[in-house]
Amino acid sequence: MGFLRSSDKAADGGEKSKWVVDLQQLEKTYYAGACSVQALKPVDIQIPYGIFCAIMGPSGSGKSTLLNLLGLLDQPSGGHYILNGQDVSRLGDNTLSEIRCTQIGMVFQSFNLFPHFTIQENVCVPMRYAGFSEKKMQQRAADLLNRVGLGDRLKHKPTQLSGGQCQRVAIARALANDPPVILADEPTGNLDEKTGNEILNLFHELRDSGRTIIMVTHNPEYENVVERTIVLHDGYITRDISNPKSRPSVTSEACTESHIP
């Protein structure tokens, strides 16, 4: 498949877990002075390689907390988080940054591109932190942008692009260091339905190339599009359903106008 997977980035050593994300009794409590709020009750979630998974729930349900924990932006109060075979629940800031850099790709609702940079430079940013050589980095950024259908606009600034195109740049950036997991926080929230579907399609293609996509969304319609839906409520998992037939439905609905070859 196309998305420049250079190698299978599973855990080192012989014993390979089938879970890319393995949460064991993971919990998060916030403290503010004397009172404490347990935003995420101890949860067990196992997500295998190569699926497209959605996390849903109303505001305050704990899904943002879960996403922050998954993205290693926050540290759990208890339990374990095994990412791609490595326990990452008790690590220092530098190591966490390195893992964020190489193991996780982040996609945001408002794209979070760097407005002064060209889109090629934008895609280069994670590779810079990973220590790529300048030439290799520029080449890979161009390749990735080509794959998301923006190969002819490498020198454009994000302000010159539409929302859907910006999100494609953001996805290319998330793929820069070839991570096994893509975390997407409401990736279609700022897009119209058609463009949103195109983005979902892109995620499906990524899934097909062996990556795991975990998407936080408000949109209940997407339940039919993904293979697994985890619903949170008040910090508990209230529903965790699998829908293995998701893919055909999205392709038939929205794939007709996809740019992706």
Add this chain to the structure above:
Amino acid sequence: MNLIRTVELSIWDLASHAFRSFLTGLGVVFGVGAVVAMMAVSEGASREALRQIEARGIDNIVIRSVRPSTDQSTENASTWNAASYGVTLDDMRHIRHDFDNVRSIVPVRRLRMSVYNKGKRSDIQVFATIPEFLQLSNSRVADPRGRFITDSDGENAVKACAIGIRAARTLFGFNDPLGQNVNIDGKYYHIVGLFENPFGSQMMGGYDLDNVIITHIEAANTLHGKMSTERKAGSFERVIVEADFLYIRVGDQEQIENTAGRLRTYLEKTHPQNDYEVQVPYELLKQREASQRISTIVMASIAAISLLVGGIGIMNIMMANIYERTKEIGTRRAVGAKKRDILTQFLVEAVVLTSLGGVLGVGLGVGLAEIVAIYAKMETVVTPISVIVSFGVSVCVGVIFGTYPAWKAANLDPITALRTE
């Protein structure tokens, strides 16, 4: 992250709001400009002072005969009404024998005679001294066909003289002065040589060395006696001064002050009438340097305050910059930037800003120094060291005032930062 690339990116970023960056760096520009200009003025002044002191005389120690203020000059029957004062050749011999630090001692007597140029008196002065004077005054023979005065001139009381190049031009124009005669108070002296002083030095009393005639002191004493007659606007005055100056060169510069002290003690005893003055150009130089240092410190403090203000400006704008770019920082952290990377990025940005300010400031300082040189008619010298120091200081300002904002940026909570709009 590659440092060169970081610098490049930070220049981009600064260029993307060029005017704001310029205003921010202005404090550093003025600070550095003030430092460079101040140091140039100060250096120019101290070189000027040094030159004045050097020109005044020939290094080391000068004993100068002065007319005692009380005018109790010894009256001598045989030289009626002649004022006799000052250091004598006996003093010279004594110093030469008893002071082991003294490497050479040269007496100079101003003959107070007029040099006639085509029947008119000129302003050229005649001095009588000994052959060592040439070397001691750092002068040299200007025409290889001639020579300086010699001891045999003195022993034989020859009317021979050496002439400074400017005096020669005054008297003879473009004709060859060698072998000519010059009319000194009605006596014709044979010109045996031409000399020049490449440093433009002056004799004590402000006589330009290139504009004097020099003859041997013994010959002068034999031919004219020890009494001189000074002509002042219509009046005559007779004086007996054996040596107007004694130039003393000390073997080691470390010994100058010590020797000067001993000379003063010796002269206090032998010349109670206080008809001398000991001048040490080196001491003068040190005094000048000390007062120069004080004014340099004062001016440097003023310049430092302006750099401080510049630095606070940098810090302020860096803080504003960080608030403005909180979301960018959060995103960078989310895609894998370490705290260190963020710290480096903002620190480099601050240092690039102040360094650019430093470069502009050096330019401004050089310009200011030029302006001062042209309009204030002062010598200014921009030394490489002042440029290096002030540029170094501007880099330091960036580091000092950029560290806190950069540290603050690095320690932003990524979640909060990402949520900021």
